[in-house]
Amino acid sequence: MGVISNGTTLLDAGALDSGIATGSMTLLSTSTASSSATIDFTSGINSTYKEYIFKYTDIHPQTDTANFSFQTDIGTDTNYNVTCTSTFFQAIHAEGDGSEEVSYNSGNELGQADDFQIIAENANADADGCIAGFLHLYEPSNTSKVKHFNTNSEYNQAGNLCMNVRAAGYFNTTTALTRVRFKMSSGNIDAGTIKMYGIK
Amino acid sequence: MAIISNAVTIADAGAFSVSLGALTLIKTLTVSTASTATLLHGSSSVVFDSTYPIYVIKYINVFSNAGQNIAMNFTTDGSNYNVNIQSSTFVAEHTEDDSTQARLTYSSGYDETNGTDQVVFNINKGGLLNAGDASASGEIYIFNPSSTTYAKNFISRANSMSEYPGSTDNFCSGYANTTSAVTGVRFHALTSNTISGTFKLYGLKDS
Numbered sequence: 001m002g003v004i005s006n007g008t009t010l011l012d013a014g015a016l017d018s019g020i021a022t023g024s025m026t027l028l029s030t031s032t033a034s035s036s037a038t039i040d041f042t043s044g045i046n047s048t049y050k051e052y053i054f055k056y057t058d059i060h061p062q063t064d065t066a067n068f069s070f071q072t073d074i075g076t077d078t079n080y081n082v083t084c085t086s087t088f089f090q091a092i093h094a095e096g097d098g099s100e101e102v103s104y105n106s107g108n109e110l111g112q113a114d115d116f117q118i119i120a121e122n123a124n125a126d127a128d129g130c131i132a133g134f135l136h137l138y139e140p141s142n143t144s145k146v147k148h149f150n151t152n153s154e155y156n157q158a159g160n161l162c163m164n165v166r167a168a169g170y171f172n173t174t175t176a177l178t179r180v181r182f183k184m185s186s187g188n189i190d191a192g193t194i195k196m197y198g199i200k
Numbered sequence: 201m202a203i204i205s206n207a208v209t210i211a212d213a214g215a216f217s218v219s220l221g222a223l224t225l226i227k228t229l230t231v232s233t234a235s236t237a238t239l240l241h242g243s244s245s246v247v248f249d250s251t252y253p254i255y256v257i258k259y260i261n262v263f264s265n266a267g268q269n270i271a272m273n274f275t276t277d278g279s280n281y282n283v284n285i286q287s288s289t290f291v292a293e294h295t296e297d298d299s300t301q302a303r304l305t306y307s308s309g310y311d312e313t314n315g316t317d318q319v320v321f322n323i324n325k326g327g328l329l330n331a332g333d334a335s336a337s338g339e340i341y342i343f344n345p346s347s348t349t350y351a352k353n354f355i356s357r358a359n360s361m362s363e364y365p366g367s368t369d370n371f372c373s374g375y376a377n378t379t380s381a382v383t384g385v386r387f388h389a390l391t392s393n394t395i396s397g398t399f400k401l402y403g404l405k406d407s
Contacts, residue, residue: 023221024402050260050398051337085367087292089304104292104304111298138260138337138359145261148337148359150369168292168359168369174333199258199400200225 024200025053031196033189035062039182041196046178047141049198054135054180056153056194063187064125065158067108069116070135072147072171073179080181081114086169088118095160110169116183117151119167123184124156130192131155133165140177146170147177223256227401233265233394239401240278240384248383250346252403257385258339259320259358262397264389267330267363271319272340272387274352276380283382284314287374291324295366314377319390321358321370327390329365335397336360338370345382351375352382 028044045052059068071080088108093100108118120131133153140147150168157163171177182194227246231237239257241248248255262270274283289310295301307324321336322328328336338358345352355373362368376382389395 024223024225025221050400051258085294085296085365087294087302087304087367087369089292089369102304104302106294106302109294109298109302111294112296113298136339142261144333145263145335146333146361148261148335148361150338150357150359166292166369168357169294169367170359170361172296172333199223 026198026200027195028198029196031194033059033192035188035190037183037188039189039194041180044196044198045140045180049200050139051199052137052140053197053199054137054194055197056135056182057132057192059131059192060129060190061123061125061184061187062190063184065122066125066187067118067185068120068123068131068182069118069185070180070182071116072140072177073181074173074175074177080116080179082171082173082177083112083114084110084117084169084171085112086110086117086167088165088167090166091164093162095162099161108167112172117167117169119151120153120155120163120165122158124158124160126156129156137177137180143176144174146172146174222405224252224403224405225400226403229399229401230397232396234396235388235394237387237395237399238384239399240275246401247403248345248385248401249381252405253344254404255342255345256339256402256404257342258400258402260337260398260400261335262337262395262399263328263335265394265396267327267334268389268391268393269319269322269327270336270387270389270395271317272385273317274376274382275384275386276378276382278383281384281386282316284316284377285312285318285374286314286377287312287318287372289319289323289372291371292369293324293362293366295364301364301366312374318372318374320356320372322360322362322368323370323372325362325364325368327363329361329363334361336370342385348379348381350379351377
């Protein structure tokens with residue numbers, strides 16, 4: 001932004017950015033699903049930020065009991081199959097006030113596998129069913145360390161269960177990650193928004 | 201701030217205060233084979249006082265020279281990092297071989313009962329994997345450290361490449377059991393080994 005008075009530049013373009021703290025969390029991209037097979041972030045993931053946060057809101061599956069998941073890729077590849085080792089646990093409470101438990105779920109972990117990492121299992125496709133949460137991805141551009149991530153998702157599971165799911169792990173590569181893809185295990189992402197932020 | 205030209209107010213005071221964001225980067229501290237990584241109020245441009253009600257420290261690819269766990273402690277006097285801590289710790293862990301370990305468990309060996317040296321990662325297993333590509337990343341929230349009435353709560357989560365090898369999701373939360381203002385945090389590797397990596401200190405405004 002520039003402020004110019006009678007031909008005199010009072011503030012030059014960018015002066016505010018350099019002179020005033022403008023916050024450390026920068027919205028980089030917003031993707032809104034509309035019966036989308038995938039939501040891809042293919043640009044903006046680089047060494048500018050040491051941490052990226054993806055916030056997913058009101059993710060509604062087209063197909064009941066589908067899993068919401070993500071993977072990454074390098075360069076301009078589009079395979080989304082980086083080797084990953086991860087953990088997965090969940091807290092459950094049924095709307096009928098049963099099924100309370102917190103437990104590890106080995107069915108959704110990855111052990112040096114290149115599958116998509118599940119971050120919400122068996123999502124409810126009812127009209128009001130949706131998924132919300134966060135994915136933190138740390139220093140994806142690092143070329144000497146593995147790439148850590150963690151997630152925290154809350155959603156309504158098919159069968160009307162309140163689910164809080166924590167998945168975390170690392171992509172076991174020292175190559176820079178440049179891309180992130182979200183998708184359902186079956187059917188499309190009917191609706192929802194994913195926002196990507198960079199953390200200074 | 202106001203911008204006034206020839207007695208005409210172009211932008212009123214406070215006009216630029218909107219949309220500046222609530223998360224404010226205070227300090228980026230990168231250490232390499234250091235004995236400690238210290239964030240102390242008033243030192244090296246660090247702010248860690250009543251300016252912000254909540255502070256966040258991001259761990260970015262932190263590791264020790266021989267794979268030791270990383271611990272933290274607090275100071276109230278700026279020189280002694282020995283505030284008593286009460287905490288709980290648990291992990292989710294899974295080995296790369298997909299068979300040795302896959303579990304969620306409380307880690308009683310790593311919680312503190314008014315101890316002074318809280319392991320934040322790697323919890324529950326001897327250490328980080330001692331390999332060139334191994335590290336841990338995550339964050340810790342520290343609530344109202346300047347309070348002179350209450351204990352100081354903290355919540356940490358970090359993912360590490362543990363020595364199985366495998367992935368460990370480290371959860372650690374507790375409180376610094378003091379009513380004195382906490383003015384600094386120090387991280388170090390256990391058994392006097394060195395620490396490397398990046399620590400980024402943020403203040404959360406109006407939270």
